[in-house]
Amino acid sequence: MTRRRLAAKVLAEALVVLLLAVFLIPFAMVVVNSAKTSKDILFHTLDLPANWGQLFVNIGLIFNNRTVHYANAFLDSALITFFSLAVIVLFSSMCAWALVRTKSAWSTILFFAFVAAMVIPFQVLMFPLVRWMRVLGDLIHFKLLQSIPGMVFAYLGFGCPLSIFILHGFIKNIPYELEESATIDGCSQARTFFEIVFPLLQPIIITVLILNGIWIWNDYLLPLLMLGSNGAVQTIPVAVTAFAGAYLKQWDLILTSTLIAMLPVIVLYLFAQRYIIKGMIEGAIK
Amino acid sequence: MQRHSLTKALFVLPCLLAFVMVMLVPFFYGLFYSLTDWNGVSDSINFIGFAHFGRVFTQPGFLYSFLVTIAYTAINVVLVNVVGFALALLVTGNLRFRNFYRAGFFAPYLIGGIVLGYIWQFIFNNAVPALGAALASQSMQVSLLSRADAVIWAMSAVNTWQYAGYVMLIFIAAIQAIPVSLMEAAKIDGAGYFRRVTRILIPMTANAFTITLFLTLTTSFKQYDMNFTLTRGGPAARFLDQPVNASQLLAMNIFNTAQANHMAEAQAKAVILFVALVVVSLVQVSINKRKEVEQ
Numbered sequence: 001m002t003r004r005r006l007a008a009k010v011l012a013e014a015l016v017v018l019l020l021a022v023f024l025i026p027f028a029m030v031v032v033n034s035a036k037t038s039k040d041i042l043f044h045t046l047d048l049p050a051n052w053g054q055l056f057v058n059i060g061l062i063f064n065n066r067t068v069h070y071a072n073a074f075l076d077s078a079l080i081t082f083f084s085l086a087v088i089v090l091f092s093s094m095c096a097w098a099l100v101r102t103k104s105a106w107s108t109i110l111f112f113a114f115v116a117a118m119v120i121p122f123q124v125l126m127f128p129l130v131r132w133m134r135v136l137g138d139l140i141h142f143k144l145l146q147s148i149p150g151m152v153f154a155y156l157g158f159g160c161p162l163s164i165f166i167l168h169g170f171i172k173n174i175p176y177e178l179e180e181s182a183t184i185d186g187c188s189q190a191r192t193f194f195e196i197v198f199p200l201l202q203p204i205i206i207t208v209l210i211l212n213g214i215w216i217w218n219d220y221l222l223p224l225l226m227l228g229s230n231g232a233v234q235t236i237p238v239a240v241t242a243f244a245g246a247y248l249k250q251w252d253l254i255l256t257s258t259l260i261a262m263l264p265v266i267v268l269y270l271f272a273q274r275y276i277i278k279g280m281i282e283g284a285i286k
Numbered sequence: 287m288q289r290h291s292l293t294k295a296l297f298v299l300p301c302l303l304a305f306v307m308v309m310l311v312p313f314f315y316g317l318f319y320s321l322t323d324w325n326g327v328s329d330s331i332n333f334i335g336f337a338h339f340g341r342v343f344t345q346p347g348f349l350y351s352f353l354v355t356i357a358y359t360a361i362n363v364v365l366v367n368v369v370g371f372a373l374a375l376l377v378t379g380n381l382r383f384r385n386f387y388r389a390g391f392f393a394p395y396l397i398g399g400i401v402l403g404y405i406w407q408f409i410f411n412n413a414v415p416a417l418g419a420a421l422a423s424q425s426m427q428v429s430l431l432s433r434a435d436a437v438i439w440a441m442s443a444v445n446t447w448q449y450a451g452y453v454m455l456i457f458i459a460a461i462q463a464i465p466v467s468l469m470e471a472a473k474i475d476g477a478g479y480f481r482r483v484t485r486i487l488i489p490m491t492a493n494a495f496t497i498t499l500f501l502t503l504t505t506s507f508k509q510y511d512m513n514f515t516l517t518r519g520g521p522a523a524r525f526l527d528q529p530v531n532a533s534q535l536l537a538m539n540i541f542n543t544a545q546a547n548h549m550a551e552a553q554a555k556a557v558i559l560f561v562a563l564v565v566v567s568l569v570q571v572s573i574n575k576r577k578e579v580e581q
Contacts, residue, residue, distance in 0.1 A: 008479075009380065016376050020390045023447065026405050027393070029413055045416035091300040098297035110298065117309050119564055121508045123540050123556040127326070127549055128315035129308060136307065157308030160301040189293040218398020220511045221541075237400040241515065244404060251408055258401045265396045273389045280392070280452070281459040 027262075034058055034259045038252040058256040067246050068230075070257065073239035078264075079148055080223075080235060081216045084155035088212050089205055092160045096167035097193055101179070111168060114161040122158075122221060129154075130225050146231050154226060155216055163208045166283060170204040171197070207283035210276050217265060236261045320553035327547060338554035346528035348555060351539035352562075354438060358535060359506040361442040362449075366502045367495070369446055370453030375483065377454070378461045388458070392451035399448075403515025406444045407431065410516075431516070434523040434532035441533060444512060449505065453498045460494035461487060496574035503570055507563050510537035 032048060033041050035055035040047075049055070062070050099107045130145065133154075137144040144150035174197065182192045223235040230242060243257045269276060320338060322331045342348045373391050377384045394402065411429045418426025430440040464487070472482050488495075513519070519534035519542075534542075536559050544552035 012376060012379055013381060016381060016387050019373070019376075020387055023391055023394060023451070026402075026409060026447070029409060030405055033408070041412070045412050046420065087300070091304075094297040095301040098294035102291070102294050110302070113310075114301075114305065117305070117313075119504070119567060120309065120313055121537075121556070121560055121563055123508065123510075123537055124316045124553075124560045125309065125312035127544055127552065128319060129312040132312050132315060133308075153304055154308045156301065157304035157306075160305055161309075164301065190297075193297070214396055214398075218400065218511075220398065220400045220514075237398055237511075240400055240404070244515070251412065254404055255408060258404050261401050262397055266393075269389075269393065269396055274385070277385070277388055277392060277455065280455045281462075 027266075030255055030259050030262070033251065034256040036252060038250050041251045041255075055256075058252055059260065061253060062243075062257050062260060065243075065253075068239050068242045069234065070239055070243075070260070073234040073236050074260075076148065076233050077217065077236040080151045080155070081213060083148070083152045084159065084216050085209055085213055087152060087156045088159045088163055089208055091156060092163035092208065093167055093198060093201055093205070094193065095160065096164045097171055097197055099164070100168055100171045101176075111164070114164050118161050118165070126221060126225055133226065145226055146228060146233055148233060151223065151226060151233075154222060155212075158222070159212045159216070163212065166208055166211075167201065167204060170201065174200055203279075203282060206275055206279040210279045211283060214265070316553055317557060319550055320557045322550050324550040324553070325547050326544070326549040334550075338551050339558070342551060342555055342558070346526040347530050347534070348539055350523075350525040350530040351534050351536050352558075354533070355507060355536040358438050358442060358509075359503060361438065362445050362506040363499060363502045365442055365446045366449045366453055367498055369450040370498065371457050373450060373454040374457035374461060375487070378458055388451075388454070391454055394448045395452040397448070399509070399511025399513075400515050402444065402448060403512040406440075406447075406512075407516050410440060432521050434521050437517055437521065437533040441513065441516060444516060445506065445509070448512075449502060453502065456494050456498050456501075457491060460491035464490045492574070492578040496571060496578060499570055499574060500567055504563060504567060507559070507566070508537055509535055510541065513538050 033045070035049035035052050035058070036044070037054060040050065040054075044050075099111050133144040133150065137150070142149075144153065178196055179192050182196055183189075187195070218237060219235070220237040220241070223238050224241075227233050227235065227238065229238060234242075240254075240257050240261055244254050247253045319331070321333060321335055323334050324331045377387045377391070381387065397405075410431045415427045415429060418424070430436045468486060468490075469482060472486055477485065513533065513535050517533040519531035519538055521532050523530050523532035536555070540552050540555045540559065543555060
């Protein structure tokens, strides 16, 4: 019996290591081949690079490229992701709290509308969105297309339904007595929220940040349509496709550009891995 | 009291404004445009009724995309959930570095569809044939992406690689919520591992299956990014005696239709995608919910 159990345990360990190798080999392929010349990639695909210094040569080629402004795209992606996350977290928490703590038909209808909208596929509204953003921008004299604030506004709109849904479930379980006593002590509603409720939301906010952060950093169609394929403002995924389109089958450039696109996420993941996994699991139960 | 409700109204306002402007208004415009002759260039937009809806169902290209999307979704729903559940079983077991394994399996989810499409295009078109040459295997030297009969499976494999780790985390959360005493009691009563999985773990994680099936179903149905960078719809195939693109999913068919300035027709196809998605996910969730209640 114990022998059988030992055998089962060894088998499970071996299986999991094997599976992990299968899952991680694609990453290794990218790193290894980003450090080769395009000729070496074609003729020595599976070999280790002859000279790791080539990796930095390739990275230099990417950042100094005249056709695709990769450094700009990197900065724009970072700004768009950062500000979108900030407004999504702040406004979704405020909205979710107001909806939970208001008992009226309106709050129920609004919450239902947010939840129902989650099933709308992007394909139905992406083309009308571009047209509407142009009309609306002209109307308010503010550039919504090809602008970072416009992107942030769009991400707030697309990101808030899921965020409100997750936060709503969490806030429902916060005892109301906490806020009640603050109100009795003369605390205003806004202060009650920011000083008492908001700090309590921290664990679920991590979940909201991770889910939205992964989506926004990697999103393709929304920035493609709102910013254009080679406009002044560009995000990383759009820049990567621009590279692949301009340098067909030049795998040294394409693979290196994907490596640079993945790098910030992977580095962040290595450091905050425990929080990310925990945040994702916590979000899953809600 | 008046002042209180004003604060709360102001709290709702930013999200509501953005939501209405970028989702609701374009959504209703989208429904309306599907009934017009909008071409994206001309400003005159005329109402023409349901003409597009009848016409698109006579196009072999659209019909093929619709069917291949259903097949692709069905394959994904099975593959992602089976692999994800198996991974969850493995890493909730008594392993030494289980947190490390969890992190590794989840890692592909962090990479967006655009980037991983290129990575896997390289693997299928360059790395696997190179391995095939080294092993002197003829079949491995032909890329799966160039075979009309295999390309959907290659895409499903990539999709499984991306989502299995995410689904695994949802299953882990559900498995950890099961009282340990329940599993222990079953073990003492002499239930083997397989029996404990099928009789306790799977029924007790029914609510997780509702979520994971919904997620895999909707993401596969709407897939565009990876499809675009992995295959661009290729290779060529034939359907109803017409040339079609073997791996062109519905979302890509819609996008390409719009790029050819058939905006209203693209809108009609998108509305069909929307209705199909709502119907299928409502059926799925109601079946799953009934299963949850039965437990």
